[in-house]
Amino acid sequence: MRATGGPEIAVGDVLLSVEAVSLSFGGVKAVSDVSFDIRKGEIRAIIGPNGAGKTSMLNIINGFYHPQHGRITFKGATRSRMRPHEAARGGIARTFQNVALFKGMTALDNIMAGRTLKMHANLFWQMLRVGPALKEEIEHRHRVEEIIDFLKIQDIRRVPVARLPYGLQKRVELGRALAMEPELLLLDEPMAGMNLEEKEDMSRFVLDVNDHFGTTVALIEHDMGVVMDLSDRVVVLDHGIKIADGTPDEVKNNQAVIDAYLGVAH
Amino acid sequence: MLYRETGQFKTSYAADMAIFPIRQDRIALYVLLAIAFIGIPVLDALQVWPFAGEYLLRAILIPFLILSLAAVGLNILTGYCGQLSLGSGAFMAVGAYSAYKFGTGVHLPLGLFDIAIPALPVLPSILLGGVMAAAVGILFGVPSLRIKGLYLAVATLAAQFFFDWVFIRVQWFTNYTSSGSVTAPELNFFGLIVNKPVERYLLCLIFVTVVALLAKNLVRGNIGRQWMAIRDMDIAAELMGIRPLYAKLTAFAISSFIMGIAGALWAFVYLGSWEPLAFNIDRSFQILFMVIIGGLGSILGSFLGAAFILVLPIMLDQVPHALGIPISVETVSLLVFVVTGALICWLLIVEPHGFARLWLTGKEKLRLWPYPY
Ligand SMILES: Nc1ncnc2c1ncn2[C@@H]1O[C@H](COP(=O)(O)OP(=O)(O)O)[C@@H](O)[C@H]1O
Ligand SMILES: [Mg+2]
Numbered sequence: 225m226r227a228t229g230g231p232e233i234a235v236g237d238v239l240l241s242v243e244a245v246s247l248s249f250g251g252v253k254a255v256s257d258v259s260f261d262i263r264k265g266e267i268r269a270i271i272g273p274n275g276a277g278k279t280s281m282l283n284i285i286n287g288f289y290h291p292q293h294g295r296i297t298f299k300g301a302t303r304s305r306m307r308p309h310e311a312a313r314g315g316i317a318r319t320f321q322n323v324a325l326f327k328g329m330t331a332l333d334n335i336m337a338g339r340t341l342k343m344h345a346n347l348f349w350q351m352l353r354v355g356p357a358l359k360e361e362i363e364h365r366h367r368v369e370e371i372i373d374f375l376k377i378q379d380i381r382r383v384p385v386a387r388l389p390y391g392l393q394k395r396v397e398l399g400r401a402l403a404m405e406p407e408l409l410l411l412d413e414p415m416a417g418m419n420l421e422e423k424e425d426m427s428r429f430v431l432d433v434n435d436h437f438g439t440t441v442a443l444i445e446h447d448m449g450v451v452m453d454l455s456d457r458v459v460v461l462d463h464g465i466k467i468a469d470g471t472p473d474e475v476k477n478n479q480a481v482i483d484a485y486l487g488v489a490h
Numbered sequence: 491m492l493y494r495e496t497g498q499f500k501t502s503y504a505a506d507m508a509i510f511p512i513r514q515d516r517i518a519l520y521v522l523l524a525i526a527f528i529g530i531p532v533l534d535a536l537q538v539w540p541f542a543g544e545y546l547l548r549a550i551l552i553p554f555l556i557l558s559l560a561a562v563g564l565n566i567l568t569g570y571c572g573q574l575s576l577g578s579g580a581f582m583a584v585g586a587y588s589a590y591k592f593g594t595g596v597h598l599p600l601g602l603f604d605i606a607i608p609a610l611p612v613l614p615s616i617l618l619g620g621v622m623a624a625a626v627g628i629l630f631g632v633p634s635l636r637i638k639g640l641y642l643a644v645a646t647l648a649a650q651f652f653f654d655w656v657f658i659r660v661q662w663f664t665n666y667t668s669s670g671s672v673t674a675p676e677l678n679f680f681g682l683i684v685n686k687p688v689e690r691y692l693l694c695l696i697f698v699t700v701v702a703l704l705a706k707n708l709v710r711g712n713i714g715r716q717w718m719a720i721r722d723m724d725i726a727a728e729l730m731g732i733r734p735l736y737a738k739l740t741a742f743a744i745s746s747f748i749m750g751i752a753g754a755l756w757a758f759v760y761l762g763s764w765e766p767l768a769f770n771i772d773r774s775f776q777i778l779f780m781v782i783i784g785g786l787g788s789i790l791g792s793f794l795g796a797a798f799i800l801v802l803p804i805m806l807d808q809v810p811h812a813l814g815i816p817i818s819v820e821t822v823s824l825l826v827f828v829v830t831g832a833l834i835c836w837l838l839i840v841e842p843h844g845f846a847r848l849w850l851t852g853k854e855k856l857r858l859w860p861y862p863y
Pocket of ligand 2: 278279321
């Protein structure tokens with residue numbers, strides 16, 4: 225799967241980089257002078273204690289927050305801030321720490337909504353539901369059904385998502401993001417609050433998405449076991465500052481990281 | 491075993507995406523349409539009870555159809571797109587008075603250049619009434635990009651009061667009649683004069699059927715999903731590339747278009763001659779109640795809500811008569827208020843999602859019957 229637009233980036237080249245990005249809310253510095261990059265095709269973990277600025281970082285990447293300083297380069301284009309629709313069009317999709325599904329819609333409609341940017345029939349055809357509108361609706365339904373099969377949620381297609389248990393909601397949310405056929409997938413604690421079995425399923429999905437579709441993944445996760453298993457490289461934030469960056473093994477043995485997690489005073 | 495989807499396998503996504511994928515539902519719809527289009531006119535022609543004397547058509551079915559249409563319009567905006575509006579009456583009024591102006595000829599002396607449009611036939615007048623309402627809807631929808639919920643409701647309330655005032659004070663809209671009351675042009679559709687109640691009823695029925703079908707298509711397609719996405723979680727929607735501007739303004743436009751048509755029909759077909767009072771804030775609340783009671787985000791619910799809000803007071807009004815209880819007209823109308831209000835409260839406590847949800851729950855039970863799960 226890959227989104228349209230922008231130059232083709234080869235696997236292993238830098239897909240996105242943030243340089244010296246800072247973001248504060250009033251007096252609170254959520255992110256201070258952080259730089260790192262995400263390479264095409266990798267699974268990049270972002271870890272750190274609560275309040276470290278991980279979610280804020282994802283929000284900066286997809287344009288929901290605008291940093292006061294720094295630059296963001298995505299697919300070769302550098303800007304001081306992203307805009308949400310630019311990010312979406314450019315092929316950045318995400319899931320949220322606190323599931324942000326469309327509560328009143330069915331699982332199927334939620335995932336179909338992920339195809340919005342790819343549907344172009346005008347209101348006239350949609351109103352009559354013939355011609356290009358019907359053709360498009362069926363075409364995209366096929367793609368969405370593939371995602372539904374992939375995530376094994378066939379039997380909850382028609383269920384309004386508010387009625388689904390938490391674990392399945394997270395899965396539907398992943399499906400909605402996948403429906404955008406993203407080039408870069410941002411996952412904010414996709415396994416939080418899940419039991420072991422659900423975590424294993426979700427890990428499998430993340431790996432499969434990365435393997436089969438070549439989707440680049442940025443993953444925030446607290447479970448160190450999962451992080452070590454899944455990720456190619458890890459960036460560690462603490463109090464908005466980047467304290468380490470490297471392979472899982474390097475990061476695991478880094479003294480600053482050990483201190484941050486053990487709560488040593490700075 | 492009457493209501494089952496077992497054995498009805500869908501062989502294509504097209505079949506699975508039909509409005510009524512279950513055969514029994516489809517049959518029920520055809521039966522309903524047959525009754526509405528054939529049964530009722532036949533019964534009327536035969537003057538069978540309760541059709542004797544045109545009361546049912548004139549006082550119940552015609553207003554029911556037109557107000558259902560308005561409710562469908564408001565449901566698109568409030569139920570599907572989540573934008574609370576108290577301006578339905580205003581949008582209906584814009585539809586009605588625009589249709590009136592187009593139907594009687596528009597003449598606007600603007601000094602440098604005059605606008606003069608000869609009187610148009612009824613059908614284009616009504617449709618243009620809808621278009622004007624859509625334009626006004628878009629205009630009053632712009633604040634929705636910045637403000638939400640109750641604050642937006644206040645902005646639409648401003649529209650309501652503004653247009654109440656305009657149609658009373660600006661006499662150009664009422665062609666300078668001394669009373670301020672205006673009379674609709676003759677209902678001439680391509681040479682067919684629509685006059686008798688049954689003809690008026692059929693005219694409304696055609697409008698309602700067509701608009702409801704088109705509205706249903708919209709809400710279950712791409713734009714409908716965008717509306718609901720904005721309603722349920724606008725931030726997530728925006729991060730997926732859904733443009734709030736486009737989604738909200740199309741909802742305002744289409745919703746007001748439908749309400750404008752409903753307003754024009756209310757004026758031309760139901761009232762015949764009318765005053766601005768016909769579209770005041772009471773009308774806005776009435777339509778809003780229909781949508782809430784019927785079910786936000788349901789086209790079917792719009793009809794159920796309209797039936798309830800419209801028919802209940804009439805029934806309540808008739809009951810003391812029928813039982814021969816001697817109470818005064820004032821007491822009855824007061825009683826109607828109290829009972830209607832109490833029933834609305836009760837219904838919303840029992841089922842906050844309105845009749846449409848009760849209906850769905852009932853169908854689910856029926857599908858599983860006789861097993862509870
Ligand atoms: N919208 C916001 N308004 C004010 N402060 C915020 C906002 N979002 C995040 N913060 C603050 O920024 C810091 C980092 O938060 P966050 O990025 O959510 O951390 P994490 O995801 O690593 O737990 C916290 O101190 C948090 O209170
Ligand atoms: Mg977080």
